[in-house]
Amino acid sequence: MSVITLEKVKTIKTLNNIAESGLNVFRDDYKIDNESENPDAILVRSFNMHSLDFGHDLKAIARAGAGVNNIPVDKCTEQGIVVFNTPGANANAVKELVLTTLMASSRNLFAGVQWAKSLEGEGDQVPKLVESGKKQFVGKEIKGKTLGVIGLGAIGALVANDALDLDMDVIGFDPFISVDTAWNLSRNVKRAMSIEELFANSDYITVHVPLTDDTKGMFNEVTFSIMKEGVQILNFSRDGLVNEEDIAVALESGKVGKYITDFPNESVLKMKNAVPIPHLGASTQESEENCAFMAARQVKEFLETGNIKNSVNFPNASLPYTGKRRVAAFHKNVPNMVGQITSAISDYHLNIADMVNRSRGDYAYTMIDIEDKVNGDVIPGLVDKINHIEGIVTTRVI
Numbered sequence: 001m002s003v004i005t006l007e008k009v010k011t012i013k014t015l016n017n018i019a020e021s022g023l024n025v026f027r028d029d030y031k032i033d034n035e036s037e038n039p040d041a042i043l044v045r046s047f048n049m050h051s052l053d054f055g056h057d058l059k060a061i062a063r064a065g066a067g068v069n070n071i072p073v074d075k076c077t078e079q080g081i082v083v084f085n086t087p088g089a090n091a092n093a094v095k096e097l098v099l100t101t102l103m104a105s106s107r108n109l110f111a112g113v114q115w116a117k118s119l120e121g122e123g124d125q126v127p128k129l130v131e132s133g134k135k136q137f138v139g140k141e142i143k144g145k146t147l148g149v150i151g152l153g154a155i156g157a158l159v160a161n162d163a164l165d166l167d168m169d170v171i172g173f174d175p176f177i178s179v180d181t182a183w184n185l186s187r188n189v190k191r192a193m194s195i196e197e198l199f200a201n202s203d204y205i206t207v208h209v210p211l212t213d214d215t216k217g218m219f220n221e222v223t224f225s226i227m228k229e230g231v232q233i234l235n236f237s238r239d240g241l242v243n244e245e246d247i248a249v250a251l252e253s254g255k256v257g258k259y260i261t262d263f264p265n266e267s268v269l270k271m272k273n274a275v276p277i278p279h280l281g282a283s284t285q286e287s288e289e290n291c292a293f294m295a296a297r298q299v300k301e302f303l304e305t306g307n308i309k310n311s312v313n314f315p316n317a318s319l320p321y322t323g324k325r326r327v328a329a330f331h332k333n334v335p336n337m338v339g340q341i342t343s344a345i346s347d348y349h350l351n352i353a354d355m356v357n358r359s360r361g362d363y364a365y366t367m368i369d370i371e372d373k374v375n376g377d378v379i380p381g382l383v384d385k386i387n388h389i390e391g392i393v394t395t396r397v398i
């Protein structure tokens, strides 16, 4: 349970390279200090945070990107630390690379270029060697082939729509598709009623789901056996979605024709017909700027007003900020929390102007605006009183 101090300079720490557009959001009352042991907020991309201890001032972690499997989200929730991500901010960058590598690898472009470069030193013979050797790289056109898209969120929906424009047949599977995405998806994307149906009918499969306990290892010996002979698989989501021992066998036998992955490791590099991309999905200037800006804006808004947008562990909650004192409490989602917090406030003879309470699973978040001018001396006592209510995780007065 943390007691939060008021109106100090806030410290932001970055654990990865964060684009200037994000860092520039923090001016005046902020400092960026990457050596800080006790920052108010952390901006991160893929840095693995699972073994980190958090300082008592830490209030927010923002993932400038989509996947949050590098962040111990449950531990953050228990400690009242809000975790944000930036939905959709890098989706176009990933889509472009998926389609680029889909076409490039279908035409054996990567292997072909590597081979052509190996001819250096052959002098006048190079053109002749090219013409005689090119037959080893005969590829396949994607036109008229079926692309299976697993996960029709920000990235999957863009990939599905654009693959139709490349004259592919597209079949999609997403049992949890959001209403917004469904509206944006072309009606020509066929709906697979089961993942098995998608596996059985696709010439190419691209996966765009988060890595969770449910999706871990979804590509394995059993699922490969359902797929078409020579299927090409693109994984721009996370390595853990694919059982590595099983895909090595499937690549060796030719059951899987190619495995394009944004997550190389030692065993992937040894696999026949694996195409390792050095995690470049989101690595465009535009995407890095979008993600950094969005992450920074969300953190700044939260630190300064308590409002929450695009959190993966706290409920979204927003109340117009008037500049008066605001109590923001994160607590267990149990009866009478709001009653006890408002009663603590009224013990200090303070009048409530506005409030919001939102829940998410086992936790909830309450913001209460106080009408009267609050004497700064009473704030530590008020925070302490609220923090002593059973079920409170953290309290701030902003």
Ligand SMILES: NC(=O)c1ccc[n+]([C@@H]2O[C@H](COP(=O)([O-])OP(=O)(O)OC[C@H]3O[C@@H](n4cnc5c(N)ncnc54)[C@H](O)[C@@H]3O)[C@@H](O)[C@H]2O)c1
Binding pocket: 065, 066, 067, 068, 087, 088, 090, 091, 094, 150, 151, 152, 153, 154, 155, 156, 173, 174, 175, 176, 177, 178, 181, 208, 209, 210, 211, 214, 215, 236, 237, 238, 262, 279, 280, 281, 282, 283
């Ligand atoms: N390679 C990169 O640089 C890069 C960049 C961005 C995102 N990613 C990865 O891609 C993932 C997807 O990103 P996004 O922005 O599209 O996220 P998103 O949240 O917009 O979409 C994910 C979709 O997956 C669906 N889904 C969840 N479980 C599923 C299941 N079992 N079967 C089918 N669908 C399921 C959800 O309903 C949702 O529509 C991220 O979680 C991240 O791991 C990688």
Ligand SMILES: O=C(O)[C@H](O)COP(=O)(O)O
Binding pocket: 045, 046, 064, 065, 066, 067, 068, 090, 279, 281, 282, 283
């Ligand atoms: O989940 C994501 O957003 C991507 O994997 C991008 O990761 P990066 O920010 O480290 O490039």
